[in-house]
Amino acid sequence: MARTTGSHSDITGPRVRAAALRLFARHGFAAVSMRQIAMEVGVQVGALYNYTPDKQTLLFELMRDHMIELLRAAVTFPRDMPLADLENFVRFHIAFHHDRPDAVFIAYMELRNLEPDNFAEIEALRGQYEAVLESILEAGRFNVADRKIATLAIIAMLTGVSTWFRTGGRLSLGAVQEQYWEMVRRMVGPEGGSV
Amino acid sequence: MARTTGSHSDITGPRVRAAALRLFARHGFAAVSMRQIAMEVGVQVGALYNYTPDKQTLLFELMRDHMIELLRAAVTFPRDMPLADLENFVRFHIAFHHDRPDAVFIAYMELRNLEPDNFAEIEALRGQYEAVLESILEAGRFNVADRKIATLAIIAMLTGVSTWFRTGGRLSLGAVQEQYWEMVRRMVGPEGGSV
């Protein structure tokens, strides 16, 4: 979209972040140039540097904002009914990630492209998110041999939904949530037993 | 490592692939230059083109070879005892992926950077691998609401091991295999039941 010279700081900033999010998710951070982002926004490349000091910071802030939003949404569980909390966590994780496919993709794929300090900060936020699930597993009488492993296994399983789920496919998101909750429930449920 | 002029085709080819595998896994396909690969191998950049027509083909062949090797190793299960086959699959997937961390990383992260025809070929191979697990789930009397979803959930869960497992850590690989098998067994086991 062509643009004329003028003052648009109030809307250009969000548009830069949105364009970067979209392009980084599609093609990868390293494969996307500042020129491509500028073209998507409809400005010249120099204008981008009013909104980010450099490309690396742009990536980092997208990832950080996503992780903070995820974390803020995740810590609202009541923590008094572990089974209900676990179910809520499962449904929440699937829904939240479904609503933000680009941010999820970047948060999992572009860790390699973060400079060490930025990487450490994102990893710390990820650890906090894992701790939410871990504390739910700790609070309940779940049949879990190793809480840390169960945490990582469940999160990996749930996050995997975003690699194949498409709205309008064979299953609704609700049906997917239902089935994953059933699988998680059985995985950590008290019945265990022999086969 | 500096090299002198001469004929080394018998060893340079594998060294090019090994260097590309390593660098692509560390930094991402788009972030790695042919010059970096050449430096890692110890040749000048022009020499690389004796072994690949271009960078894209180098990536594609690494991914294709990995998927073919994975598939060949996976179809050896007997298919007559579903529960044993499922356990073997779980242990196999974890061990195989643990032995090839760079190839696994690339196979899951660099799909975006494949040209359409190459992407289709890799996706087909991935589908065949998923079909191996799906047929095991089909052969047994497993308590699975949707076989396709269970297949994808299990593979995502197992593949996630490679994001955190490190030899010499708190748990041995055997212990990890054991715990994942226990989780998968409960997830698809016949006991199901209420909570």
Add this chain to the structure above:
DNA sequence: GTCTATATTCTGATAGAC
């Protein structure tokens, strides 16, 4: 705040000597 123009470095790939 955005533009145009530019500095500097790097990119994938090729040509031809040895």
Add this chain to the structure above:
DNA sequence: GTCTATCAGAATATAGAC
């Protein structure tokens, strides 16, 4: 088969006009 040299273009980031 590897080297050196090179092409043509693209990369990030900056400077200064408006």
